[in-house]
Amino acid sequence: MTSENVRTMADAVGSDVTLRVSNITKRFGEFTAVKDLSFEVCAGRVFGFLGPNGAGKTTTIRMIVGITAPDEGSIELFGEHMSHTLQNRIGYLPEERGLYKKMKVIDQLRYFSELKGVPRNQADKKIDFWLERMELSEWKKKKTSDLSKGMQQKIQFVSTVLHDPDLLILDEPFSGLDPVNVEFMIEVLSEFRTHEKTVIFSTHLMETAERLCHDILLINKAEKVFGGSLRHVKESYGKNLISLRGENFGSVLEDRSLISKAESHADEIEVHLKDGTDPQQLLVKLLEGGARIDKFERVEPSLNDIFIEKVTNV
């Protein structure tokens, strides 16, 4: 199953709210790490939590998983206020993560699942299943220190899904993985996902976010910049960019009543239309001017572009 399939499948699912964050603020002394942040995450969707380093992502996630409490505002999970019993329904993979170096893989996984309240016999079955899936079965009785870094990361992932959580929160899950393993993990993540399960992951790899997420939230300097479904976000930023290839454009591209800016790239021209300009108008003008057109395409901005623009503008 590809990530695209997952997204389409989940798009069809109803919009029960798994997580509702209302006006949370967290301060550390003078420093405000998160300021008046609100958002919702719906069941069955992949939610991308984006932002530059130091934006407040990890602080927010720690509040969601109940490690710290917000100074103001409230967090509701599965319709209840955050509590320690709800922690059993969350799988959390922190950005900074580790394993007990001298412990056997099986013992660590047992311990982590016990801490999530899973009885030993059930845990063992799950462990076998996931180690098999991760192609790490023969490492079961090995010590962590014998494993490569990539293998350790897979084990860490297993430890977050063993108890079959309803909400999976992954903080920078792909950092440090080689491209093959990133693909592998995306595939595994897709399998894990079912209708009722929700995934939140934070990343600054915009390409990955674009592939996986239905919804995104961008925060910067402790505050929300924008949020919503990926399609909506892209549409609202993608109206006035045209990628153009051809010849004999004449002076049309200098017409500042339609165009705010035209940038020549290798063999294409990137045309920024003025707000409110219909691309059709430009196309008509170009044809009237006798231009020969090989390509005329309305370009969606990449999430990367939006991210950079927003973060540097704020």
Added chain:
Amino acid sequence: MYKFLAVVRHEYKKVVLKWSFVIGTLLLPFLAACFAIVPMIIFSFKGEPTRIAVADPTGKLLPRIEQNLSADRLTEKAQKAARDSMVKLDATQEEKMRNNAAMFMKDFALLKVPQSESVSADLRANLLNRILAGEIDAFLIIPENFGSADARFEYRSRKGADFISNDTFKDAVNDAVRSQRLADANISEEKLSELSSAVNFDAKGIDEAGEDRDNEGIWVASFAIGLMIYLTLAIYGQAIMGAVVEEKETRIAEILFSSARPFELMLGKLVGVGLAGLTQLSIWVGSAAVLLGFLALQADLQPILASVPVITPLMIGSFLIFFQIGFFLYASIFALIGSMVTSVQEGGQFAFLPVMIMLGAFYFCFAVIRDPNSSLSFWVTIAPFLAPITMPVRILAETPPLWQILLSIVVNAAAIAGLVWITARVYRVGMLMYGKRATIPEVWKWIRQA
């Protein structure tokens, strides 16, 4: 509760299944057994009897020497030596070995050299030849003027290095000469022992019931108990600190905190490692009991056992209780330090503080042993942090009234409650602080705010 038990089990297994634990646990009783039993076994290999030809021209000394070397006499001497070895702690290693060895008397076969052979070069050459031929092991030529001060007893042995035999034999000869001199002075053996008997200095401690008890050995046992608790606390305290720092360093703390309450995690850690320590102590106490039981079966060793203080179940019980109290007190401090620092090395710099307190408590043990009922002893066995080490020693030296023991337990339990509360607060914040060591003002803020 399920999670708490999971933490306890995890921490317990982590300590107990380590090689260092297994080795440490088995090694100590093994070493103790080696020190206690092996010399006895080795010295008890009785070789062939030492054959000594004695030329006694007057014929007066040989019977006395024979008598001094009789089994009864040697046993008596051995028992005296055994008692001395328990009491005299400052004895040199050589003395101790002699004393140990003296418990296992040597066999001697005395051969009388015919009277006719006078003391001459011929006699000496003859005896030397007999040694070289292997007929005898040694010879002693007693001078005729054995009573005078410049008399020379000539003893030659091909087992010159067997100092045990040599010493024993020398003592026997000495005693024989002395009693012969007395006899010559018309003082009978009975009269002598009557005249030279030591005063009967009946030095015995009395216990709380006013009954006699034996002081010998209490000093040693108290010292051993104090040292054992001190060492175990230091080792397990450091183990806790290591475990805390590991979870902080590897960032496992974040996963743990997203699964269980910090308090559960910390308390589970303390209980788990504490049980591991208790396991080790129980094994040690158990093997000590087995060792004593084994020794009790050896009839030869009765004199040693007579000096071992009476251990009551109350003593063992309070020993284990105070060990646990001490463990929780010191382990909380070590956990506190662990959650403040960023590495084990950094923690080591702070660990001197609890270790100093422990060491202080250990030194107070000497004051307690010397005078278990002084007011100093009272206060140091009630005071938090000191009591876990000093109280078991005091109980062994002279059991204080029950209310004092209970008071000590209550005071220290209150200290534990306060300390665990503080540690839990520092733990939950400190464990998520990476990269820099917490300062004291910061820690103080966490305690007040958290």
